[in-house]
Amino acid sequence: MSEYLECFKAYDIRGRVPDQLDEDLAYRIGRAYATALEPADVAVGHDIRLTSPQISDALARGLQDGGVNVHDIGLCGTEEVYFATFHYRLDGGIMVTASHNPRDYNGMKLVRAEARPISGDSGLDEIERLAAGEPQPPVERRGTRQDLDHRDAYVEHLLGYLADEALMPLRIVVNAGNGGAGVVIDALEPHLPFRFERLHHDPDGTFPNGVPNPLLEENRAVTAERVRASGADFGVAWDGDFDRCFFFDEQGRFIEGYYIVGLLAEAFLRKHGGERIVHDPRLTWNTIDLCREFGGVAIESKTGHAFIKERMRREDALYGGEMSAHHYFRGFSYCDSGMIPWLLVAELIGRTGKPLSQLVDERIDRFPASGEINRRLADPATVIAAIERDYGVDAVRVDHTDGVSIELSDWRFNLRMSNTEPVVRLNVESRGDRTLMEEKTAELLGRLDAFPAAE
Incomplete structure (x- = not known):
């Protein structure tokens, strides 16, 4: 076997089944994880993909043959593996999932104790090296495997973020995309005053309504239409392993993730003033303004879950958010959750008495934004350097936390390159x-389009 395994990425494992990831490799990964981290107890869970139970079983056998006791939580979301790992004080956790990738893919997300992420520079490279090498013999004491019934404790934890007196009997459209979120909605329902309008609710690894990825515009219409038809107060849609959630206001309008970061910062700071809030550098002014208004401290971090989580731990931040719909919570061991955000938004609607459209429009009016726009270019680094030379001369502030952020008195932009493809993101x-924002967006896109495109 090659020393390089195509399914190993910078932050997780993802590949086509069976040519890039199969049961044999899953076993090897389990065995490699056991050797590299030497854990005693590890949580294992899997998503709804048809290949996930077999991949999960092979992974568990590898862990057991490495002397690890496997705590199997079965069909779940990624955040439930995180929860089981930190709540039961286990030594690690592995989620078998390919999230929103095509149906013939599968993969894994790995954490160590306290649900700390394992990425290329924090152990994943070593696991890849061991998995690609010669098979290791079983250890003398084989680990056990037992089911772990975690869901009641997980639901109790989720409910702990809410103040009951602020909750209203809202009608909410919930679109699980035939992923795993529907199971959790059903478990939460008896404890909440909400009426749920269910869409694509039942877990189904054949993806009869398409792979759940609400970032794709063509996947949003069904949620938006149900919100309008049912007169719901808002709608929520999730990806397959529901570590991200996406919002629609009562008019069926899709809400950009940037403004959700601000709303969640506000929701927390209304209850816990003076706390630190971590945000990514792509769009920032709205979050900074809300932190000032509600007595918080805004802290900028490089984009990406490993960077956000590390910075949150260092700052003891209460909440961290990325405009890509990843939201992180100190009370959730600094991990991302796709369930906590919509609960907090529902609470904020009840607390303020304002519909979601009003909450968002107030912020859009103050800080209109382009949303992220991608361009495939042959030499992204050269492009970014050229743009910085031209616009940095008149800048109030130039920052290189992630790509380049250039701030002028009344507008700003961030330009960064993808880690995996020849793409710049503006x-x-x-x-x-709004007119100025649109003019400057068009101006910058004109500049980008003048550079050679990637083949």
């Missing part, structure tokens, strides 16, 4: 001037 915002 985000533009202004202070209360």
Whole structure:
């Protein structure tokens, strides 16, 4: 077997089944994890993909043959593996999932104790090296495997973020995309005053309604239409392993993740003023403004879950958010959750008495933003350097936390390159001037389009 395994990425494992990831490799990964981390007890769970139970079983056998006691939580979301790992004080956790990738893919997300992420520079490279090497013999004492019934404790934890007196009897459209979120909604329902309008609710690894990925515009219409038809207060859609959630207001309008970060910062700071809030550098002014208004401290971090989680731990931040719909919580061991955000938004609607559209429009009016726009370019680094030379001259502030952020008095932008493909990503915002934001977005796109495109 090659020393390089194509399914190993910078932060997780993802590949086509069976040519890039199969049961044999899953076993090897389990055995390698056991050798590299030497854990005693590890949580294992899997998503709804048809290949996930077999991949999960092979992974568990590898862990057991490495002397690890496997605590099997079965069909679940990624955050439930995180929860089981930190709540039961286990030594690690592995989730078998390919999230929103095509149906013939599968993969794994790995954490160590306290649900700390394992990425290329924190153990994943070593696991890859061991998995690609010669098979290791079983250890003398084989580990056990037992089911772990975690869900009641997990639901109790989720409910702990809410103040009961602020909750209203809202009608909420919930679109699980035939992933795993529906099971948790059903478990939460008896404890909440909400009426749920269910869409694509039952777990189904054949994906009869398409692979759950609400970031794709063509996947949003069904949720938006149900919100409007049912007169719901808002809608939520999840990806397959529901570590991300996406919002629709009562008019069926899709809400950009940037403004959800601000709403969640507000929701926390209304209850816990003076706390630190971590955000990514792509779009920032709205989050910074809300932190000032509600007595918080905004802290910028490089984009990406490993960077956000590390910075949150260092700062003891209460909440961290990325405009890509990843939201992280100190009370959740600094991990991301796709369930906590919508609960907090529902609470904020009840607390303020304002519909979601009003909460969002107030912020859009103050800080209109372009949303992320991608361009495939032959030499992204050269492009970013050229743009910085041209716009940095008049800048109030130039920052290199992630790509380049250039701030002028009444507008700003961030331009960064993808880690995996020849793509640059542009985000533009202004202070209360939509026309200026749109003009500067068009201007920058014109500059980008003048550079050679990637083949």
